[in-house]
Structure formats: structure tokens, C-alpha cells
Amino acid sequence: MKRIVVFASGSGTNAENIIKFFNHTKIAKVTQVLCNNEHAKIFDKCKSLNVNCLLFNKQDFSTENTILNLLKDKADYIILAGFLWKVPTKITEAFPKKIINIHPALLPKYGGKGMYGMNVHKDLKENNETETGITIHYVNENYDEGAIIFQAKTALNDTDSAETIAEKIHILEQKHFPKVIESVILGTHE
Numbered sequence: 516m517k518r519i520v521v522f523a524s525g526s527g528t529n530a531e532n533i534i535k536f537f538n539h540t541k542i543a544k545v546t547q548v549l550c551n552n553e554h555a556k557i558f559d560k561c562k563s564l565n566v567n568c569l570l571f572n573k574q575d576f577s578t579e580n581t582i583l584n585l586l587k588d589k590a591d592y593i594i595l596a597g598f599l600w601k602v603p604t605k606i607t608e609a610f611p612k613k614i615i616n617i618h619p620a621l622l623p624k625y626g627g628k629g630m631y632g633m634n635v636h637k638d639l640k641e642n643n644e645t646e647t648g649i650t651i652h653y654v655n656e657n658y659d660e661g662a663i664i665f666q667a668k669t670a671l672n673d674t675d676s677a678e679t680i681a682e683k684i685h686i687l688e689q690k691h692f693p694k695v696i697e698s699v700i701l702g703t704h705e
Contacts, residue, residue, distance in 0.1 A: 527557030
């Protein structure tokens with residue numbers, strides 16, 4: 516059984532969905548959640564799901580090898596689920612094609628530093644885009660530039676607000692993210 520470590524920074528809805536999905540498979544299991552925000556809701560979700568959630572800081576992640584060593588010990592795959600920090604090169608090099616992120620837009624559009632959550636949805640609205648979606652991709656040393664694994668689209672209309680765009684994206688994330696992770700682990704994704 517493959518071991519998944521999930522990184523999260525906020526509410527943890529994607530992390531929770533991934534944990535629950537893999538609790539019902541024999542392919543993989545979320546063995547650890549790592550969080551860089553002491554106020555994140557993911558801590559409560561992990562407690563109720565009986566998954567260890569560890570708080571870490573920038574030094575543990577970037578300067579020291581604390582997180583790298585933990586990952587080498589506990590992870591076959593690393594999933595970024597609403598995690599906002601850039602992954603250090605030492606980690607991307609140690610886990611090539613084993614770190615997967617989800618982005619709330621159709622990359623390469625609306626990607627890069629600072630492009631997450633409502634920032635993306637507001638820009639989409641301001642630019643009168645007619646569609647958006649999610650991109651699930653491998654993580655490399657640059658924000659949102661890793662090879663694309665999967666994209667799903669949703670139509671937008673004039674009445675959509677940044678909030679309704681966020682709701683549409685959330686539905687796509689919940690539907691596709693765990694299944695795409697599973698397909699990567701199984702080697703069945705196209």
C-alpha cells in the first residue's frame with residue numbers, strides 16, 4: 516500500500532476528501548497531513564478522521580531538512596491540497612513525479628505566485644472568461660509549471676461572481692482530485 520502525505524494550509528476540504536477516498540481503497544492511505552498554518556481547520560478534520568496532522572514552519576520546510584527527512588520516511592506520494600508555499604527544490608528533486616498539486620484554473624492561464632483561491636476567481640471574473648476549471652499537475656521547482664496530469668472545465672456566465680466561480684471549482688475538485696491521484700498511483704492516467 517502506497518503512503519500519501521498531504522500538505523494543507525486552510526480549511527482542508529480537499530485534504531479531507533482525499534483521506535476519506537483512500538480510507539476505502541487498498542491502493543494507498545493518507546498517513547500524515549502537514550500544515551503550515553496553526554489556525555487551519557484541517558487540524559480538527561484530521562482529529563476526527565484519526566490522521567496525524569503536524570504543524571511546521573518555514574525553517575523546517577526550506578532551510579532545515581526536517582520536512583524532507585519526514586517525507587523520505589513517510590511518503591511515497593505527496594499531495595498539495597490548498598497548500599500555498601513553494602516547494603523547495605530539494606524536495607521536488609527527492610520526489611520526481613511524486614508530488615501532485617491542484618490549481619483552481621486551467622493552467623497555464625491564471626497560474627504563478629499569488630494566484631490561488633479567490634485571487635484566481637476574481638481575475639477570471641474581471642477578464643470576462645467564459646470557462647474555467649481545475650488543473651491537476653506534477654510539482655516542479657516553479658509555481659504551477661509542472662507537467663499537467665488532468666484538467667476539467669466548467670462554463671462561466673455573466674451572472675457568475677467570484678463566489679459562484681469558487682463553488683463551481685470546489686465541485687470539480689471534490690469530484691476529480693482523489694480519482695486522478697489514484698490513477699497516477701496505479702499508472703493508469705493518460
